[in-house]
Amino acid sequence: MFHIKQLELVHWDYWRRFNLPLDAQIITIVGPNGSGKTTLLDALRTLFGLRCSGKRDFRRYVRRANRSFAWIRAVVANRPGSTGKRPFFPCLKDEVTLACRIRRAGGDWTRDYAIADGDLPIEALEANEDKAVEWVGYRDYQSRLAWGGLTPAIAKVLALEQGDTDKLCEYSPKALLELVFDVFGDKEVLDNYAAAREEQNNAEKELAALGLDLDRLRAQAETKRLEADRYLEWKQLDDEARALAAEIVPRLEVAELLRDIAQARDDIARGRSERQKSEDELNAQRARSAGVEAEKATAEAERKAARSRDLEAEEQHRNALIQVHDCDKLLAERTALRARLAREAGDAAVDLEADYARADARLVHLQRQEREAIAAFEERTAQLRATRDHRGPPADGEVSRFRNRLREAGIAHRALAEIVEVTDPDWQGAVEAVLRPYRHVILLEREQDRHAAWGLGEQERFRHFIVPELETAPPATRGSLAEVIRFADAVPRWLADLLNRIQRVEDADAARQLPRETEWITRDGYHRERRGARHLGKPAEFHFGELARKARLKQCEADMHSIDARLREIRPQLDAAKEEADALRARLHGIEAAQLLAARATDFEAAENTLPAARARLTQAIADRADAKGDVDRIDQSLRGIEIELDRRRRDMAGLAARVNQLTAEAAPRRHDQANRIQRLRRVRRGMPADWRDPAANALLADKYDGARGARAELERLRQRLANGDWVTDDTVLTLAGRLKADVLDRESQYAERERHCNAARRITGEARAAYIAKLRATVRQYGKNLRALGDLANVDVDCPVPLLDNDDRALAAAGLEVRFDFDRKGAVGLNDGEASGGQQVMKSLILLIALLMDEARPGGFVFIDEPFAHLDIANIDRVGTFLRATRAQYLITTPVTHNANVFAPAQLTLVTRKKKPGDDWAPPIGLIQRSL
Structure with missing residues (x-):
């Protein structure tokens, strides 16, 4: 890094203008409190784009000069380093001018910076005739200085507050590690890791924000979809209600009216037919009832006749019983007379009497056959006359x-x-x-x-x-x-x-x-x-037919001829039997018993002949009596049935009469209702489209809605639902729902893309973190090496182990640099464990501070140290001075005038500041004491 060779101030605080040579390794700035030691360092800090100490800034100093401008100019070294590259390339001279121009602009102060090749005075910079000097802003200027070696990390060290330089040992291991890497770390690696981590954080934040936005958009889309569904449902219900009110209900009403009219017409016709049928049936019932009444009268007459026959049968039974008794009595008398005849005249007389009895019986038999043939002939004669007169079966x-x-x-x-x-x-x-x-x-x-x-x-x-x-x-x-x-x-x-x-x-x-x-x-x-x-x-x-009738006539004639031939055959036999009976009766005349037998032979024979018939008549009388009683019972039962039938028919006639009256009473209202229905149909159907009268379509509608009543109920239900429901009725919700759905799909695509980007960022961050960790390990090793080298110079054993660094942000965040110092072989002490003395604390801080500025690739550099000898005894002051002389950095050290003179021993150049006297506009110039080499 470069070091400072010259400093010039114009209108800075209470200094009007002065130029100081600073081409020395250790420069001591001495003066009483308030004489401007920190003001001089703040001028250098402002020139190098650093933050002023405390709460001060450059405006405080330029306002005190009460001028509209101020200048800070320094000449710094621009010699090539070990790599052959100059700090302020493309400036190729060994010296470079750094200038800060401060001017008032609209009530505020602005500052411009310039870097010029060579040693240029302020006037040349102000004139800038050949436009060789380029004035830049604060940010660009800092970037140029960083290329020259004044990195932000070193700037951070140089900007330490007054008194903080001897407090580096009080840093926490984590803060010290961060400071070390800020100073020593490869800017590109750190930037890559920071950028990757920032990119990952941004990507994750953006992904999270995009996810929240996607969820919000999904919620909005779902809300709009539900609203669209509600609109579609409302639209469907509204359309159905409109269709019901405008078309379906009228169509079903017309269809039902037509059906009711047809049904009523059929009912009226059926009622008329039923009434006529009921009247006919009533008349028929009356006629049949009259027939049943006649049948009842007939049955009563039959019952009377049957009772008469019962009495007659009883009388015949009694007579038959008497006749059988009389016949038995006569035959008993004949038997007694025959016994007497046998006693009086012998058995021959008995045989003669028996012959007479047989002859007489044969005579009676032939007479009966003659009577039967005559009766049959008369019957066939009657049948012949009937068949000739009647042509039916x-x-x-x-x-x-x-x-x-x-x-x-x-x-x-x-x-x-x-x-x-x-x-x-x-x-x-x-x-x-x-x-x-x-x-x-x-x-x-x-x-x-x-x-x-x-x-x-x-x-x-x-x-x-x-x-x-x-x-x-x-x-x-x-x-x-x-x-x-x-x-x-x-x-x-x-x-x-x-x-x-x-x-x-x-x-x-x-x-x-x-x-x-x-x-x-x-x-x-x-x-x-x-x-x-x-x-x-x-x-x-x-x-069947005429042939049958002719056959019956022919049969009757044949039967009559046969009967006539039978009569002609019987009559001679009858005459012979009569003669034989008369002769035998004469021979028996003269014997009393025989006379009695002969006299009563007819009675006896009649009794003998009558007895079987009498017994048969008795049997028949018994049967006739039973039949007569059965007829009486049957007729009584029939009469009871007739009475029941009459009662049923009377009830049927009463019901039929009531039915006829009911049908007659119902006919007029039905016709009136039918007329009203027809008039209503004409009113409702007037102007109705022809296709609304399609029976098949109307039948489907009727099946669907269960008729007009069901359609009206459905219409009322739909109206109630439409009136009471929370519906969306604006059709724009469909467009919004479609747009939101498309937006959701687009946002989901973006989310997937950002998620891939986020995964890539995580991978890149992992790679950058690995590179950062590798660089951090190398930095810690380099810093430890610097610490050990400075410890050797200060006769202090320094141990700086490499911390445990895992490829994880949490491990990196928790990692720290544990540095331990061993003074005078009394045992190792940590950074801020309270074991070291005040001088040892200052030595630890200086070692830690100067080790930050040691760079083999960029040797040199400068350091601002505010009052490092405070609270040190003479031995420690000498020790610190020896240590400072042993390093290769340029030091600007402030110290109060109250210190021991030993503080000036290491200084090659001493700047003496003095306070401004009351009443003077400007402070006295800074004094200069240079040690001769």
């Missing part, structure tokens, strides 16, 4: 009774046998066999009478079909059974299908040519169907 009691009930109820009908005509006599038997189950089927002429007819059939327990569904018979299939039948009127469809399905064949062998599934029948009635084949049996009596 043979009468059946059950069917006739039921048809009479249908006629009484006004139900027009026909029997199936009345409309079927067989056109081929050869197939009459087969047709009769197939249609035998359907002989008594009843066909209704009006289909609407079916329920009434079925009701009567239920009452009568009618076992045959009542068919209301009739249609014209389709054309007959060729070869089918329907081909030999002609229908006079409409028939059930199932009957026509049945007859068309059955094919006619001559015999079973002829059916081989037909398909497997074909139904067929032979003339003899052998029928094949899906279940198999069987013989249906040929009916003895035909029912």
